[in-house]
Amino acid sequence: MADTLLTEGSAAKGKDFSKNRNHAATAPAYFSVWDLHAYYGESYIVQGVSFNVHEGEILALLGRNGAGKTSTLRAIARMDEPMVTHGEIWLDHQHLHDRKSYEAAQLGMALVPEDRCIIQGLTVEENLQLAQIVEPVGWSLERVYELFPRLKERRKQEGTTLSGGEQQMLAIARALVRDIKVLLLDEPYEGLAPVIVDEIEKTLNIIKEQGITTVIVEQNAVRALQLADRAVILDTGSVVYDGTANEVLENEALRNEYLAI
Ligand SMILES: Nc1ncnc2c1ncn2[C@@H]1O[C@H](COP(=O)(O)OP(=O)(O)OP(=O)(O)O)[C@@H](O)[C@H]1O
Numbered sequence: 001m002a003d004t005l006l007t008e009g010s011a012a013k014g015k016d017f018s019k020n021r022n023h024a025a026t027a028p029a030y031f032s033v034w035d036l037h038a039y040y041g042e043s044y045i046v047q048g049v050s051f052n053v054h055e056g057e058i059l060a061l062l063g064r065n066g067a068g069k070t071s072t073l074r075a076i077a078r079m080d081e082p083m084v085t086h087g088e089i090w091l092d093h094q095h096l097h098d099r100k101s102y103e104a105a106q107l108g109m110a111l112v113p114e115d116r117c118i119i120q121g122l123t124v125e126e127n128l129q130l131a132q133i134v135e136p137v138g139w140s141l142e143r144v145y146e147l148f149p150r151l152k153e154r155r156k157q158e159g160t161t162l163s164g165g166e167q168q169m170l171a172i173a174r175a176l177v178r179d180i181k182v183l184l185l186d187e188p189y190e191g192l193a194p195v196i197v198d199e200i201e202k203t204l205n206i207i208k209e210q211g212i213t214t215v216i217v218e219q220n221a222v223r224a225l226q227l228a229d230r231a232v233i234l235d236t237g238s239v240v241y242d243g244t245a246n247e248v249l250e251n252e253a254l255r256n257e258y259l260a261i
């Protein structure tokens, strides 16, 4: 039997809950989101999102402004808001839908938010060391410095004084020094010059080679589709496309309708 779904808080909202349904028993995917619904207060934003991601795959989660991409990532990472009222999240046979965000993080979920959240007053190295305080620890500092030589050069510099691209690298590095299975990236290319995007893209491919599964949300949909294996497109909090990234690149009508590109 599957564990009881969701929290008392969400049950109190009186929504429709699925009961005792063990999705993992039937889902072949490594990382599964099934019929996820989430609210900010009374605002119903994530409206039944489902998708599967295989181990080591890169999924591009796309959609127009306000489609619900950030909200979906936050719901998956079990942030307090938006509040999940229904649905299931499974990662490597572990259920996350009834966990707190710190528990989801301990089970391998890492969200790199759009604002990157570099801790003020700490150097690059201190930001990384702080991320390693909680077990389980992932990559060593030496290994992340090998991936991001710029961070090694700047390791004694205060993190918030780095360039935008370097801060994005630090935000990704901070996830890697923990033992993660899934990397959720919200707009990692935002505000970055194409040459820096190239550099980050290269590192995301190396991270993929190490077997880490990635979900990338990007306004720069073409770049994300070029990187990704598969794509899911959201529109008003629901999935309107689930298929290969190439198919989206080749399907102009789909791109026009849901991505405005
Ligand atoms: N804290 C919040 N409280 C209430 N509504 C919110 C909150 N955050 C987002 N929303 C609403 O949820 C909807 C989806 O927002 P979300 O930020 O998830 O979209 P997005 O696809 O990430 O958009 P963007 O491409 O602009 O980042 C929008 O209508 C937005 O106004």
Ligand SMILES: [Mg+2]
Pocket: 069, 070, 071
């Ligand atoms: Mg967003």
